[in-house]
Amino acid sequence: MALPGSRPVRAARGTELTARSWQTEAPLRMFHNNLDPEVAERPDDLVVYGGTGRAARSWEAFDAITAELTGLADDETLLVQSGKPVGVLRTNPWAPRVLLANSNLVGDWANWPEFRRLEAEGLTMYGQMTAGSWIYIGTQGILQGTFETFAAVAAKRFGGTLAGTLTLTGGCGGMGGAQPLAVTLNGGVCLIVDVDETRLRRRAGKRYLDRVETDLDAALAAVLTAKEERRALSVGVVGNAAEVFPELLRRGVAIDIVTDQTSAHDPLSYLPVGIGVEEWHDCAAADAEEFTRRARESMAAHVAAMVGFQDAGAEVFDYGNSIRDEARQGGFERAFAFPGFVPAYIRPLFCEGLGPFRWVALSGDPKDIEVTDRAMLELFPENEHLRRWITAAQEHVEFEGLPARICWLGYGDRAKAGVRFNELVASGEISAPIVIGRDHLDSGSVASPYRETEAMIDGSDAIADWPLLNALTAASSGATWVSIHHGGGVGIGRSIHAGQVGVADGTALAAEKLQRLLTNDPALGVMRHVDAGYARAAEVAAERGVRVPIAA
Amino acid sequence: MALPGSRPVRAARGTELTARSWQTEAPLRMFHNNLDPEVAERPDDLVVYGGTGRAARSWEAFDAITAELTGLADDETLLVQSGKPVGVLRTNPWAPRVLLANSNLVGDWANWPEFRRLEAEGLTMYGQMTAGSWIYIGTQGILQGTFETFAAVAAKRFGGTLAGTLTLTGGCGGMGGAQPLAVTLNGGVCLIVDVDETRLRRRAGKRYLDRVETDLDAALAAVLTAKEERRALSVGVVGNAAEVFPELLRRGVAIDIVTDQTSAHDPLSYLPVGIGVEEWHDCAAADAEEFTRRARESMAAHVAAMVGFQDAGAEVFDYGNSIRDEARQGGFERAFAFPGFVPAYIRPLFCEGLGPFRWVALSGDPKDIEVTDRAMLELFPENEHLRRWITAAQEHVEFEGLPARICWLGYGDRAKAGVRFNELVASGEISAPIVIGRDHLDSGSVASPYRETEAMIDGSDAIADWPLLNALTAASSGATWVSIHHGGGVGIGRSIHAGQVGVADGTALAAEKLQRLLTNDPALGVMRHVDAGYARAAEVAAERGVRVPIAA
Numbered sequence A, B: 001m002a003l004p005g006s007r008p009v010r011a012a013r014g015t016e017l018t019a020r021s022w023q024t025e026a027p028l029r030m031f032h033n034n035l036d037p038e039v040a041e042r043p044d045d046l047v048v049y050g051g052t053g054r055a056a057r058s059w060e061a062f063d064a065i066t067a068e069l070t071g072l073a074d075d076e077t078l079l080v081q082s083g084k085p086v087g088v089l090r091t092n093p094w095a096p097r098v099l100l101a102n103s104n105l106v107g108d109w110a111n112w113p114e115f116r117r118l119e120a121e122g123l124t125m126y127g128q129m130t131a132g133s134w135i136y137i138g139t140q141g142i143l144q145g146t147f148e149t150f151a152a153v154a155a156k157r158f159g160g161t162l163a164g165t166l167t168l169t170g171g172c173g174g175m176g177g178a179q180p181l182a183v184t185l186n187g188g189v190c191l192i193v194d195v196d197e198t199r200l201r202r203r204a205g206k207r208y209l210d211r212v213e214t215d216l217d218a219a220l221a222a223v224l225t226a227k228e229e230r231r232a233l234s235v236g237v238v239g240n241a242a243e244v245f246p247e248l249l250r251r252g253v254a255i256d257i258v259t260d261q262t263s264a265h266d267p268l269s270y271l272p273v274g275i276g277v278e279e280w281h282d283c284a285a286a287d288a289e290e291f292t293r294r295a296r297e298s299m300a301a302h303v304a305a306m307v308g309f310q311d312a313g314a315e316v317f318d319y320g321n322s323i324r325d326e327a328r329q330g331g332f333e334r335a336f337a338f339p340g341f342v343p344a345y346i347r348p349l350f351c352e353g354l355g356p357f358r359w360v361a362l363s364g365d366p367k368d369i370e371v372t373d374r375a376m377l378e379l380f381p382e383n384e385h386l387r388r389w390i391t392a393a394q395e396h397v398e399f400e401g402l403p404a405r406i407c408w409l410g411y412g413d414r415a416k417a418g419v420r421f422n423e424l425v426a427s428g429e430i431s432a433p434i435v436i437g438r439d440h441l442d443s444g445s446v447a448s449p450y451r452e453t454e455a456m457i458d459g460s461d462a463i464a465d466w467p468l469l470n471a472l473t474a475a476s477s478g479a480t481w482v483s484i485h486h487g488g489g490v491g492i493g494r495s496i497h498a499g500q501v502g503v504a505d506g507t508a509l510a511a512e513k514l515q516r517l518l519t520n521d522p523a524l525g526v527m528r529h530v531d532a533g534y535a536r537a538a539e540v541a542a543e544r545g546v547r548v549p550i551a552a
C-alpha cells in the first residue's frame, strides 16, 4: 500500500536551475534522486533502501521540502526533523543550506517499540544512513564496499592482491552476490555456495559470477586450476553451506580465505540441512521455532567448519551477518574464534581517514562522470588499487538515477579530488556542478559498537561524542547539507552517525569550502583513532599534519 | 582526594588579551571561570556543579585546552570530546572557535554502569549542562529560575502578580531556599516548612527569608495579615511538612499555591513523621529499608494534603523532586493528580522562545554589568517583570567569579539585547567584551522526557532530533562555542541537550553573528512547540515571523 500522495519522482537534469542557485539545486536534485524508481526500493512509500530507510516522512513533507528548497536563498538554512521540514532560518553563506536530524531518541527510549509507536503517530521516520540524508546512489556502493573489504584482506595477508588465492564463501543474494565479482576484481578465485540455484544464475547473467556448477567436483576442479594459474575466476556451486563447508574441510582443500553472507541474521532466512529449497517457506511458516532450532544447528556446523579452516591457517572473518552469535546459540562454543570484518580489515583503513567517498553528476550526463574518472586516475597515478576499481566500475556498474561514482579515499586525497572537480566544473569540462558526499559508515562519523566501533582497542566502542563532533565540524567547514542519524545499519539503540555533502559548483567559495570540508571530515577519523591509541593513526597524523593536542 | 595536577584557577580580568583575539579569549576566560573556587563546587576535581559535572576531563586536558585556546586563530576550531581536546581544524571566521560533545553514548549503552566504566577508564566525563560547556555562573541561576516559575504561576492564575496570595511550600535547602525570596519578589506571601531550624536560620541571615517561627499559630497570623494587606512577606516555620500540610488543610487555611522542595527524590533525605532531626542520620543508616518505608508513608500524607488543597481550589504543582512517585509508592493513589512544573508553567514560556538568557562581563568589572542592567531596562521599558527581577538581582545577588546576569527573554528580545550589548562594547561604555549564553534547559535545546519535554501534547517527549538541530543551527549562525551533551539534569540515558555561547566584542561581524544566533536559537524553541501543536507557539510564529513550512 503506497502512502497518500505518492507519484513518480525523478531529479531534474541538465544545466538549467529549478532552484535559486546550485547550492540549493544540489540538495533538491539529490532528494528527488533518492526517490527515483531506479534508485529507491519502494518509492511510493518513500523508502529508499535498508528496510524502511526513508527520504521524507510523508508526501506532504516531500512537497514542503521541495517548495522550500526551490525558494531558499544562499544565506538561508532549512531544518528537517526526521523527514519533515520544521523551519527556515537566516544563517550565512558558509553555513549549510540544509540541516537534518533523523530518528534520534533519548537513550532510555531508544528502542524499536517506542520508535515504532512514534513512527505510527507520524512523529518520526527511519533515516537509515544515506536515505534520510539524500546521498544514496544505488547498488554501486555494495559492490565497491565488498571490493574494498577483499582488497583490505589482500593488503593484510597476501601482498596486496588475491592472485593465486582461493576464497570460499556462502550466500549469493542481494548483497552477498557482489562477493564473486569483488574477489575477481582483486585478482582472486572465488567459490560461492548457495542453496538456491536461481540466485546463482541471476548473478551469472549480470557477469558478477563467471560460472555456475551443480557438481562440487567440477566446481573444485575449475577453481583449483585457476588458483594454480593465478587466474581470476568465480564459480557458484549449488549446495547447502552447512554441508559443503565441512565437506571441503574434510577433503583438505587448500582454501586461503573463508567468509559468509547467507542471511544468517534471521534464522528463518537460513536453510537448514535436510530441507529442500521448495519446502523452505512452508516449513518455516509451519513451525518457526523448530525451524530456528534446525537452522542454528546447521549454522553451528557451518561455523565449526569456518573455525576448522582458520585452525588450518586460512584467513576467516564474519561479514556482518551475525552468524557467529547464531552458531553459538546452536551449540558451537568456539563461534567467536574469528573476528568481524571491521576490526579485522577496515579499521586500519579508518586510521588513515580512508572511507567511502562518493560523487554525483547533477547534469545527469554520464560523460561528466567519465571526466571525473579520468581526473581521479590522473590525480593519483600511483594508486593501482584505485585504477583497478575505477576501470572495473566503468565496465560493470550501470548507473541508477543520476550518474555517480564511489571509491575509498583517505585524509588529504579527498580534498585534492574535491578541489579538482571544482576546477573542472569552473572550466566547463564538466557540464554542471558535482555533489560530493559519503556514507555515514566512515572513519570518524559513526559510533556503532556492533559494527564500525566493535572492539576498539581502548574499549571506547559506545562513546558517541565523535559523530556529533563530526556533524558540527561539517557545519563549520562549508558543507551544503549535514545530517545526524540514529540507528542506521544495526538498528535503533545501536548506532549514532553523521553525514555531510558538499557541492562543487565551480565558484571560488566552493573551492575554499571543499578544501576545508574534505580535509576536516576525514581528519575526525584520524583523530578518533589516534585518541583510541592506534599507532598507524598517530603516524598518519604526524606525517600529514593532523593537529592532535594530546597523544593517546 | 584532588585529581593530580590540581591548582587554583581564576579567569584573567581586564582589557588585555591573553589569547590572540576576544573570540578565543572569551572561551578561555569562561573555561577558567567555571573552575574559579567562588564558582565551582570542587575545583580540585574539576567539578563545577550538579553531582560530578566537570569542565575538563583531567588537569592534563585542562592544560592542553588552555594552550590551544591561547594560540588558536580566528579561522580555527578546537574540538573537545568529553573534556579532552582531540583536534584543531582550519574552518572559517563564521564557524565556532570551540565545538564540544560531552558524555554522549550510543542508546543501548546509555546507562550509569557503562558510563562509570568508561569514566573510570579515562574515556569520558560527565558534562552536566553548563559545566562541560563553560557557561555556569553560580547560584544566581537557581534564584532566577525559581523567581521565573513563580512569575509564571502568577501570570497563569493571578493576573501577573502574587500580591494578595499565600504560597505554602516545604524544604528550605540549597535549591529550595530560593523559594521564599522568589515568592516575595513576585509580591506574594510565602510560608515555608522545614524540619531543620538551622536551614531556615541560614536563609534568614541572607535575607532570602524574612522571619523564622517555631510556633505555627504565630507564623499563620503573620502570613495571613500580610496576605490581607497584599504585602510581600516570607515566614519559615519549623515542622514536618507531612504534619504541617495536613494540619493547615484541616484548619481550612486559605492557601492559594502549594508546592514542595524537600529532597523527596531520595527517601533517606526526607524525614518521616515521628523521627527527630538529631536521630535522622543514625536511623537512616541503621535500617535504610524501614526508613524508606516510613518516609514514603509520610510523603503519602504530605501529597494527600497537597491534593486536598488542589481539590479546595489551590494551584498545586510538583517542583521537580519526584515526590509524586514516592507518595504513590507510599500507597497514595491520587499522587499524580497535580502536574509537574514544566508542563504546568514553563511550557507556555517555551512556546514564546522564552528561556534562561545569561551574560558575563569578561573584564571582571561589576560596572560593566550595571551598564547592561540599565540597557536592559531601557530596551524593554514595558517589561515590568524584567524590571522587578533586575532590581531584585542587583539587591540580592552577590557575584561569584566573573560578574554575570541572567534573565528570561523570548524570541526577538534576545537578539535585541545581544546587538545592544555589542554596541555598548563598541562605544566603550562597557570596558571589555560580553559573553552571551544560556542554560541547556531552554525552549528548543533539550529532549528530556522526565523534565523539559514531559507530557508534550503530541507525545513526542523522547524525540531527540531537536537538540541536535539546535546545536547545528548554532554552529551555522555565528556562535563562538557550541556543545551537545547527554544526561544533564536527570541523568545518563534520560536527556540530550545543546548549548551555545556568542561573544559581543564590539565588531561589525559580532553584531551580524549575534543578530542571527540570538534569533535562530530561540526560533528552534518556537518551532519545536509549533510542531508539537501548541497554539500559542503557532501564534508567536505568525506574529513574529518565525518561518515554519508545515503547520502542525
Ligand SMILES: NC(=O)c1ccc[n+]([C@@H]2O[C@H](COP(=O)([O-])OP(=O)(O)OC[C@H]3O[C@@H](n4cnc5c(N)ncnc54)[C@H](O)[C@@H]3O)[C@@H](O)[C@H]2O)c1
Residues within 6 Å of the ligand: A170, A171, A172, A173, A174, A175, A176, A177, A193, A194, A195, A196, A199, A239, A240, A241, A242, A261, A262, A263, A264, A265, A266, A269, A270, A271, A272, A319, A320, A321, A322
Ligand atoms: N557486511 C555488512 O556490513 C552487511 C551489510 C548488509 C547486509 N549484511 C548481511 O549479509 C547477509 C546477506 O545479505 P543479502 O542482502 O545478500 O541477503 P539475501 O537474503 O538477499 O541472500 C541470502 C542468500 O543466502 C542463501 N542461503 C540461505 N541459507 C543458505 C544455506 N544454508 N547455504 C547456502 N546458502 C544459503 C539464500 O538462498 C540467499 O541467496 C545478511 O545477513 C545481511 O544482514 C552485511
Ligand SMILES: NC(=O)c1ccc[n+]([C@@H]2O[C@H](COP(=O)([O-])OP(=O)(O)OC[C@H]3O[C@@H](n4cnc5c(N)ncnc54)[C@H](O)[C@@H]3O)[C@@H](O)[C@H]2O)c1
Residues within 6 Å of the ligand: B170, B171, B172, B173, B174, B175, B176, B177, B193, B194, B195, B196, B199, B239, B240, B241, B242, B261, B262, B263, B264, B265, B266, B269, B270, B271, B272, B319, B320, B321, B322
Ligand atoms: N525544579 C527543578 O528543576 C529542580 C532542580 C534541582 C533540584 N530539584 C529538587 O528539589 C529538591 C530540593 O533540592 P535542594 O537542593 O534544596 O535539597 P536539600 O537537601 O539541600 O534541601 C532539602 C530540605 O528539605 C528538608 N526536609 C526534609 N524532610 C522534610 C520534611 N519531612 N518536612 C520538612 N522539611 C524536610 C531538609 O531539612 C532540607 O532543608 C530535591 O529533590 C531536588 O532533586 C528540583
